[in-house]
Each structure stands twice: as C-alpha cells, then as structure tokens.
Amino acid sequence: MRRTALLSVVALSLIAMATTNFASKANSAASKAEDDFQLVKVADGIYAAIAKSGGLASGNAGFIVGDGGVLIVDTFFTPAAVEELIGEIASQTKQPIKYAVNTHYHLDHTGGNQVLAARGVPIIAHENVMAWQMTKNTRFLPAPADLQKRRADTAKQLSETPADQKDKRTLLERQLRRLDAIQQIKLTQPSLTFGVGELSLYLGTREVKLFTLPGHTGGDVLVYVPDANVIFTGDMGWSKTLPNLVDATVIDWIKSLDLLLEHHGSAKFIPGHGEVATRAEMGEFRDYLDGLLSTVRRAIDEGLTVEQAKDEFKLPDRYKSFAFQNFAQPNIEDMYKELKGTKNTK
Template sequence: MNLTENKHFELHKVKEGIYTAIAKDGGGAVGNAGFIDLGDKTIVFDTFNTQQAALELKKCAEEVTNRPVSWVVNSHYHGDHIRGNQVFDSSILISSEVTYKKTRDIQPQRINVQKQDIAGLENYIQTLQSEYNETKARKTLTQIHFLQEILVSLPTLTLTLPSCTFLEAFTIHGTERTAQLFTRGAGHSPCDTFLYLPEDEVIFMGDLLFVQTNPSFFDESDLDNWMHTLQELSTWNIQTAVPGHGPLGSKSDYYQIIQYIKDVKRLAESEEDVDDIKIPSPYKDWALKELFVTNLKQLKQLVKNKMETTLHD
C-alpha cells in the first residue's frame, strides 16, 4: 500500500512514529491531521471534514503502527476537524469539555441543514461546473472537487461526539513517548487543544497555527488570548509545529500569526475603507487570500460596535 497516494492529504514523516497528514486542495480533508505511535498505543489528532478522508487516515495509521487507533483527539469543534469521527468508533475520542459541548450543541443543526439541502448542493455544483467549462479557472475546479467530497459524505455522515473530556490538561503515557494535551481556552475557537510531544519537541497546534495561510477569525475568536497562547508556546522547546492549515512550521510561524493579528487589528481601527486596503506585503503570497478581507471586515464591524456601545453608555 502506498500511503501517500490518496486525493485527500499528503502523509509526512516528522520523526520515527510521528506523522502528519497535510490536506490537499479540493479533497475531503480541508484541515490537517496526524497520528502518533506511542509505542503501545496510537493517537490520531483531528479527523478531517469528511468520513472518506478520515478512513484513509485511519488506514494509514493502522498500517504504519500495526495496531488499531487507541485515542482520537478533536482540537476544536469546527467541522473540518471532527466530521470524520465516526470512522473511529472503536477508539476513545477525547476533547476539552468546552469543545465537547460546542460540538454537541452546534454541529447537529449544521449537519442537518446540509443533509436537507443535498439537491441544492448538487445544483450549485452544476452551476460551478458550467462556469468552469467557460473559464477553466483552477480555483473553480478546486471548489467543485471540495463540494463533491461533501456531497459524497452527507448521506452517511453521523456526528460522533467525544466520550472523554478534560478541562485544562490530559496526559497519555506510552512505552516510547508521552503525549500531553493542553488548552489555554479560547483563541481561534471557543476552546483550542494542542498536543505536545516533549521528548520529540513536536507540537500539533490545530487552528491556533496557520502556516503561509491566512488564519480565519470568527465572532467567537479571542484574538488577544490567541496571541497570548502563541507567545507562551514560543518559550517551549519546539522543533516542529504542525498547523491546522498549511505546511509544517516552526516557532517562527507563531510570531508571524501574532504579527498578522496585530496588523489586521491596526488596519481595522484605521479610517481607511476596506476596499482601499491592500494586503500587507508579508502576507500577499499566503493561501486563502479571501480571508484577509473577511477578517478585516469582521474586525472593523467589532470596532464599530464598540464605538456605538461607548456612545450609548
């Protein structure tokens, strides 16, 4: 079996027993994932956006480690990190308590809405296909492939919740290495978990880290605590940082995300119109360019809301 040959992700060996699955554009993964051989047990970190991508990850993990997956970690509740959970039904699924509650309270409705509009998704894909036939735009083709993977997943998609939760930290001991789970609370999401391998100086960051990729901001994001968490982790012994999106990184990428957040906040507080603001040069070649404008608009709205609240106080 060639472990690298699938349409969802590229498998990379970070160190002996530590593998990352970097999402391919247009596949069913969307976010990155990975797995770790602890010597006597195997951990999977995040489960992608679709069960078909998660199944490929499971096959890789079992083939490489020669054992079933013991533990599965959900870094946060967003769909591209949890919707493959169902293929690990014989493993222990673990997340922070907050992530468990968010997954339980929010994801069922999101999934149900999509399941009820499969015909609408099919029509939209056909519209994009007609557009692609005329323009031959690579971006449109990638979007078509991405949506087709969702279309494949929806009929059999079942939300599978974590069965084990923790508040701030959780340690899994193996015969070869130890995996430490931590959360510092809200950042990208209401609660983000990262997995640290102290003996190997490798960390799986989830969406606390985007490498050469515009991060995504949401109403629920806590940008100040996000920066604070990255600042703290910059003092840890880390050689390799596995991001939620983008290629493998290092601690230097922490500083880039911290600066990115600062720059977008500064631009959001300026009087300049969003349409007149150009992407700052350090980020002009980053992936997901459209997120820069989305992030900027969102922060500008937050600034406006704060000003209105102040005026009415």
C-alpha cells in the same frame, strides 16, 4: 434501416450510461488518501496529514505512534477522509488506535468523529467542544436539501461538459466526490473532556501531553510530544494561511502564541492549516494577527465604520501569497467586532 440506426443510438447511450455509472463507482472505490492529504513524517512515529485543496480532509490531522498504541489528532472534515487516515496508520504500524483528540470543534477537524466513535476509540477534547459540537457546528454543515441541490447542479454541469475539457471535468468530479462525502457526516461528540491544565496520555512508554490555550475558539487543545519536540497546534497555528476568526479572540491569541514560542520555540509545529512549520512560520502568523489588531484599532480610533474599515483595508504584500485569501475581509470584520465588544464568542 432508420430503425436499426435509432436502436444503435439507444444502445450506445445505454452503454455510455453504464460506463459512466461504472466509472463513478470505480472512482469512489478508488478513493485514495493521496487525493485528500499528504502524509509527512515529522519525527520517529509522528506523522502530519496535510490537507489537499478541494479534497475530503479540509483541515490537517495526523497521528502519533508509541510502543503501546496510536493517537490520532483530529478527524478531518469527512468520515471518508479519516477512513483513509486509518488505512495509512495500518500501513505504518500494527499498534491499535488508542485515542483520538479533537483540537477544537470546527467541522474540518471533527467531521470524521463518527468513524472513531464506532470503533470504540475515546475522543478527547476541551470541554467547550462538548458544548459546541452539535450546535455551533451546524453553520459549517449545509442542510441536506442544500447539499442535494448542489450535488444535482454539479452533476448537471458535469454532464454538459464535453469530454475534451478534462481539467474542468476533473474539478467537477472532485466537487461531486466531496459533496457525497459531506452527506455522510453525522455530528458526533467527543467522549472525554477537560477544561484547564494539562492531560498526559501514554502510548506505552511514549508520553503525549495535551494542553489548552485561548485564542482561536476558546476551546482549543494542543498536542505535544516531549520526546520528539513536536506540537500539533490545531487551529491555534496556521502556516502561510489566513485564519478563520469567526470564534476568535485575537488579543488572547497573540498572547497564547507568544507563550507557545517562548516555551516551545524550538519545536516542530503541525498547524491546523498549511505545511509543517517552525518558529519562523508561527511567528509570521503571530505577526499577521498583531498587524490586524493594530490596523483595526487605528480604524476604530479614526471613527471608521466596519464597512469603511473593510473598504480601506489593504492586505500587506507579505501575506498575499497565503492560502485562504477569502478570509482577509472577514478577518477585518471579526477583529472590529472583537474590539467593539459586539462579537459573540460564547
């Protein structure tokens, strides 16, 4: 009897393991665009893919459909996410993917490059992306051993979380899925670069203009569709989101945003992070940078050290609802270093 009971327990565990295994396979097979980004139609044939928190996209991307092909703006953080985007494109149009653009080198905008390179799609970027893609980007890509450890820790946590704690389990499963996707990233270069001026591409009769502006990394490209008055800003624009200033020159950036709003104030903006925006949100972001600059300038004038400046800093109330609150303190430090001339932005 005892032996039978024991066997039943073993059998049940095996079934449970098999089921878990099956479930995780079913999960990855059912990897869906809607888990990672929201597709928003911005104008005729222009779509923004707005990244969802904790998913495989991380940064926004999008695509432009013309009568002679499709252009993809940014390749998200992971190959899996850009595969999902390609699936969405195929459901909207039969036109082939003719070009991709990297708005800058940061991995949340270039992590899926390998997928487009494998399809023979030219990837266009600022020439500095070529210089930084394989080198500076390593700081955004955890080492394989680190990823494996994080994966094992998360899997252990999941196995110890009871079935009735559904929210926690969902969160952990989402983390596992993300860690698996990150393991697939192979840093991949663009294939066509330019440094100054504009570059016009034609998707049949539809013109798409690429141009550069300094501020966010010193290697940023913006994508403008004149016939629809839409601009993909990449990370030159953030909507209701605190920015990453790790490579930024904020003084240049404010001037660039002033220029952008002066010449394209009536455009619809697809930012690198946050929802589709208008002049109001881009202006709000410009004012955030301007406020940061004057706050830190004052701190330096008062003789504060960077640590003192960070301690004294209070994020103005109007930015407290912004996403990425974790950037508030690093923003002070980056601004401080920029003003002191100790920031490495080469």
